[in-house]
Amino acid sequence: MKDIPAIRAAQGAPRLRDFHQARWDEPVIFELSAEGERGVLVPETEPGIERAVGDVAASLPRSVLRAAPPALPEISQNRVLRHYLRLSQENLGADLNVDVGQGTCTMKYSPKVNDVLARSPKLAELHPLQDEETVQGILEVMYRFEGFLKALSGLDAFSLQPGAGSAAVYANASIIRAYHASRGEADQRREIITTVFSHPSNAACAKTAGFDIVTLHPDADGYPDWKALQAAVSERTAGLMITNPEDTGIFNPRIREFVDAVHEVGGLCAYDQANANGILGITRAKEAGFDLCHFNLHKTFSTPHGCGGPAGAAIGVTRKLARFLPVPVVTFDGRRYHLDYDRPDSIGKIRPWYGVAPVILRAYAWVRSLGPDGLREVARVAVLNNNYLLKKMLEIRGVSAPYAKGRRRIEQVRYSWADLTRETGVHSEDLGLRAADFGVHYWTSHHPWIVQEPCTLEPTESYSKADLDEYAAIIRHVAEEARRDPETVKTAPHRSTVHRNDPSPMDDPRQWAITWRAYRRKLRETAGSGRRKA
Secondary structure, X not given: OOOHHHHHHHHOOOOOOOXXXXXXXXXXXXXXXXXXXXXXXXXXXXXXXXXXXXOHHHHOOHHHOOOOOOOOOOOOHHHHHHHHHHHHHOOOOOOOOOOXXXXXXXXXXXXXXXXXXXXXXXXXXXXXXXXXXXXXXXXXXXXXXXXHHHHHHXXXXXXXXXXXXXXXXXXXXXXXXXXXXXXXXXXXXXXXXXEOOOOOHHHHXXXXXXXXXXXXXXXXXXXXXXXXXXXXXXXXXXXXXXXXXXXXXXXXXXXXXXXXXXXXXXXXXXXXXXXXXXXXXXXXXXXXXXXXXXXXXXXXXXXXXXXXXXXXXXXXXXXXXXXXXXXXXEEEOOOOEEEEOOOOOOOOOOOOOOOXXXXXXXXXXXXXXXXXXXXXXXXXXXXXXXXXXXXXXXXXXXXXOOOOOOOOOOOOEEEEOHHHHHHHOOOHXXXXXXXXXXXXXXXXXXXXXXXXXXXXXXXXXXXXXXXXXXXXXXXHHHHHHHHHOHHHHHOOOOOOOOOOOOOHHHHOHHHXXXXXXXXXXXXXXXXXXXXXXX
């Protein structure tokens, strides 16, 4: 009999796990549909109820009635179960692996007790159209959680309505627009200043809100260029929308000077704190002079990231901007909580209902479990973990950390594999796909690639030293493999469900299909076009 623990110990720690992910050629659920198959038989309406209620459909306006039933998949319970279990086996995430590779997204452990809270029938069965008298509990949670965010940011009023970080950025851009409009300066103040290493949503959402974008690039040390800011501010400036630390993990120590420069010309300043994991309880938007900020609840506040959803965000403003917040806002009269829609200067609604209640409850529970000292400890450990991983990464031949040479980073680092690529022809994307063969995730960065051959790692406070050692060992192995066997890396992955994408469809909007219905429609259009050409 082999002494398995002894063999593993002899191999040294950390070891590379013998990983092979399940791979199913699983169709989308619409393709599994079989006419007449049922998962649940809905009971017939009882005659007494039918007589009392009448024909409900006949009482609805014709404009809201479907011409045909929805084309939902018809499928049995056991096949539904198999379908989703197979898909779950093709996933990686914070509950399965050392998930430090999704830089800028703060992937962290979400305590399962908070899931129990969110799945409680007391919350799960609430309906957003219920009278506010029947939802006092969740309104109290929302009101109290906004109080926590006020303390963490120093700002005076919050809204939990945004459904994600980009929605929060858009809401703040809309508030900036409404503020200037209230002063009769909307036509004059057309420009939003941001930086190339801030989250791209700042530029994109401000553009969507109608602004022109001025983008600052970094100076030689990686900080937003101060002289470029001075040249950019003018009577046309509506505001500054900026991330700090930026997506390089570098904190701008002159941030107050940037804010003051924008204020001097009459602009407002919005602090993108989607990734606040390294600064909780340490720095605040107020002390830096910001007028607005936002937090991502599905990142910093430990609710699941959910691969793009469910998500939730919070926007905060100073007292002078509170009147522009989206409707409704939660108020408290000393006895009852209310949803206040009577706000004539509001930017209006930016999503249905008030906010994503399960996400808010999880975030509230997370903050309550930690308290002020615990939140500061989260930030300290996140920064410690990041700088430990930085040290381990820089011991690997071929990788560098551009800018701020020799200085610490905050919550993440944007590394560069440019040296390795020049030596081997192996690109950063190749390394990431090969890393998937060892059961870990790895991300490059947003475009444009200002940092050449980038990868962006953010370890958060959730991971132990052993976890970080294991992750660094995998990256070291892949980098060494790129030198001795580059084809294995260039043709990866070999043991994972992820695959190499053909970029050509992404360059052709005619091939984009976000939903199954859009996909089927485009197939018909393509077939029809082919017949016409013939």
